[in-house]
Amino acid sequence: MNEIVKNQFDAAAGQYDSQRRRLIPCFDDFYGMAASLIRTEEKSPDILDLGAGTGLLTAFIHRRYPEARYTLMDFSGSMLEQAKERFAGTGANVRLIVADYATEDFGxxxxxxxSSLSIHHLTHPGKRELFRKIRSHLRPGGAFINADQAAGSSGLYDAYYRELWETSIAASGLKPEEIAASKERRKMDINTTVPDQLAWLREAGFAEADCVYKYADFAVFHATGVSGPND
Ligand SMILES: C[S@@+](CC[C@H](N)C(=O)[O-])C[C@H]1O[C@@H](n2cnc3c(N)ncnc32)[C@H](O)[C@@H]1O
Known part of the structure; x- marks a missing residue:
């Protein structure tokens, strides 16, 4: 378990939701696109949210699938406490699992x-391994949707994306200490380029994979083509 990342999110949990929209310049498009990629006739699909935090992405999906069965997994118990409060009284079918998704069973x-804004905390080999694990836990016809950060194809683009983000948060109304804490958290990021992530999804056994949305270093991936969990 990455103890530093866990501790940072334990500490940020109380203020997390109120800051999110201001920290992510493309907030509505980013989460909205990820949620719109859940496409099924099934009214109550089983949906696992990895690194669910306070349940932001699940909340977007829940608006479209109020009867789905949601499992939220995160190694920060404080973040999941916020998720519990978010869904209390909504009638949402939510199961919370405090665990490291890289090492623990998906249940x-x-x-x-x-997943949203979580998997970039894993090392590159850790991501490859996780993509394989994800595919093996999807039912036939299932899909993996990952709204995450992505590295630019060179330092030139990384610098441009960083500049866009810093300009956006400087004008966001966040307090200097909130901006500083966010920058501190971003030091732990291990972003991967879009082509590498797509290659690793295909390597994990997904027949189809694409980056369906991108704004600067915020990218939404979709992968499917699951014919059987262990084929
Ligand atoms: C930036 S937050 C994103 C939370 C939420 N998905 C969202 O979009 O608002 C990242 C979350 O991933 C969790 N996380 C990071 N690595 C993890 C791991 N290996 N296992 C479980 N949770 C992890 C952190 O605790 C944190 O709650």
């Missing part, structure tokens, strides 16, 4: 596995 098979 079943799913129709969709989703």
């Amino acid at each position: 079943g098979e799913y129709d969709f596995i989703v």
